[in-house]
Amino acid sequence: MSDFKYNNGFGNHFESEAIPQTLPSRGNAPQKVARGLYAEQISGTAFTAPRSKNQRSWLYRIRPSVNHQPFKPYESAKRVISSFHPFSPNIVPTPQQLRWDPLNVSDAGDVDFVDGLTTLAGAGDSQTKNGLAIHIYCATKSMEKRAFYNSDGDMLIVPQQVALIIKTEFGRLHVPPLHIAVVQRGLKFKVDLAEPADATRPARGFICETFKGHFELPDLGPIGANGLANPKDFEYPVAAFEDTNEDWTVINKFMGSFYTFQQDHSPFDVVAFSGNYVPYRYDLLKFNTIGSISYDHPDPSIFTVLTCPTDSPGTAVCDFVIFPPRWLVAEDTFRPPYFHRNCMSEFMGNICGVYDAKAEGFLPGGASLHNMNSAHGPDAETFEKASNAQLKPAKVGEGSMSFMFESAYQLATTKWAIEESGKLQQDYWKAWSGLKKHFSG
Ligand SMILES: O=C(O)Cc1cc(O)ccc1O
Numbered sequence: 336m337s338d339f340k341y342n343n344g345f346g347n348h349f350e351s352e353a354i355p356q357t358l359p360s361r362g363n364a365p366q367k368v369a370r371g372l373y374a375e376q377i378s379g380t381a382f383t384a385p386r387s388k389n390q391r392s393w394l395y396r397i398r399p400s401v402n403h404q405p406f407k408p409y410e411s412a413k414r415v416i417s418s419f420h421p422f423s424p425n426i427v428p429t430p431q432q433l434r435w436d437p438l439n440v441s442d443a444g445d446v447d448f449v450d451g452l453t454t455l456a457g458a459g460d461s462q463t464k465n466g467l468a469i470h471i472y473c474a475t476k477s478m479e480k481r482a483f484y485n486s487d488g489d490m491l492i493v494p495q496q497v498a499l500i501i502k503t504e505f506g507r508l509h510v511p512p513l514h515i516a517v518v519q520r521g522l523k524f525k526v527d528l529a530e531p532a533d534a535t536r537p538a539r540g541f542i543c544e545t546f547k548g549h550f551e552l553p554d555l556g557p558i559g560a561n562g563l564a565n566p567k568d569f570e571y572p573v574a575a576f577e578d579t580n581e582d583w584t585v586i587n588k589f590m591g592s593f594y595t596f597q598q599d600h601s602p603f604d605v606v607a608f609s610g611n612y613v614p615y616r617y618d619l620l621k622f623n624t625i626g627s628i629s630y631d632h633p634d635p636s637i638f639t640v641l642t643c644p645t646d647s648p649g650t651a652v653c654d655f656v657i658f659p660p661r662w663l664v665a666e667d668t669f670r671p672p673y674f675h676r677n678c679m680s681e682f683m684g685n686i687c688g689v690y691d692a693k694a695e696g697f698l699p700g701g702a703s704l705h706n707m708n709s710a711h712g713p714d715a716e717t718f719e720k721a722s723n724a725q726l727k728p729a730k731v732g733e734g735s736m737s738f739m740f741e742s743a744y745q746l747a748t749t750k751w752a753i754e755e756s757g758k759l760q761q762d763y764w765k766a767w768s769g770l771k772k773h774f775s776g
Pocket residue numbers: 633634635671672673675677681692705711712739
């Protein structure tokens with residue numbers, strides 16, 4: 336969309352002014368900011384985090400964020416679960432391989448992004464900054480004069496159906512399906528729908544909320560300086576502000592509960608900003624997909640777009656991995672994903688098209704979870720086909736896009752996901768029951 340402007344480059348230190356010459360010419364906090372603005376810092380890491388990890392931005396705004404009414408409890412976001420202890424009342428843990436038909440929250444009524452948030456699975460808790468939660472959102476309307484910020488974690492948002500306009504304190508992001516957005520801890524935003532939506536076709540998508548750290552680009556090792564998601568393709572908003580005296584509701588997720596306050600002006604009143612703690616979007620079709628040009632099926636880590644690391648090297652709170660259209664050329668190779676048992680948990684979602692490990696049943700808007708150590712792999716039909724296919728170069732996933740949130744944590748599923756959604760496929764296990772014995776002794 337041409338009325339959206341961006342600055343590019345993953346993790347850059349950006350400067351953006353909606354009115355020229357608003358940013359301080361020296362330093363961050365002059366005695367008086369230009370045009371009577373207030374200076375406000377928002378930090379995304381501890382002040383003393385190493386420079387290579389340190390993230391913060393300076394906002395030059397019409398009123399400081401603290402200029403608001405007292406916090407009150409917010410009751411409407413009832414579908415978000417924040418306690419993932421396996422014995423918690425809303426948790427139904429299971430090692431069973433799980434798959435869901437396209438998810439919806441049609442019983443939630445006419446809801447916006449916040450009230451339609453519904454938790455599927457998670458681990459850990461925000462209080463000790465440990466773990467993650469996986470949600471879907473389903474929205475039939477825009478947030479209008481409601482803004483949200485999450486004190487519990489960063490949110491990686493994967494729209495599956497209906498384009499979003501995410502208005503943030505830093506400016507606007509247009510995020511249609513096949514794009515993702517990351518809105519970090521503490522940053523205020525609202526989600527509007529760029530297309531008509533209703534209960535039969537809501538704005539729908541998946542969210543990974545990480546309680547610790549921030550998403551980074553994966554190291555490339557021997558791949559070299561280029562490849563996978565290129566830094567230049569990450570797009571950041573430019574400053575845009577509203578100078579209004581209307582009533583706004585701000586909703587905050589804090590320690591797993593929701594709170595709200597009122598204020599008599601727009602929270603999107605930032606005239607200029609500088610810094611490297613800024614929300615962003617990325618077009619998944621710009622991913623440079625790398626694969627085997629000799630033999631064997633490489634591990635899916637080669638498809639990592641972003642990784643949110645734990646303290647253990649190479650081990651992620653969440654790797655965000657995608658399966659874009661790509662060529663398969665490997666010789667003498669079983670080309671679809673191999674049978675495996677992973678010490679990581681794999682939550683997958685289908686954005687569009689057909690996923691190459693599953694001939695059917697994994698539908699756009701649908702999801703699957705193969706928890707830690709639970710065996711999985713191609714279904715019987717895919718196995719038979721791929722074992723006998725003539726291995727010519729072949730394009731897979733034309734018009735398709737699936738993704739995976741791969742996590743080092745055991746994922747505890749919610750009661751809603753297992754018992755209440757009505758979308759859990761009871762016979763998913765049968766995908767593998769047709770695998771025949773081929774052993775001939
Ligand atoms: O299970 C899945 O479908 C995801 C996956 C894909 C792949 O190419 C290799 C391993 C893996 O877990």
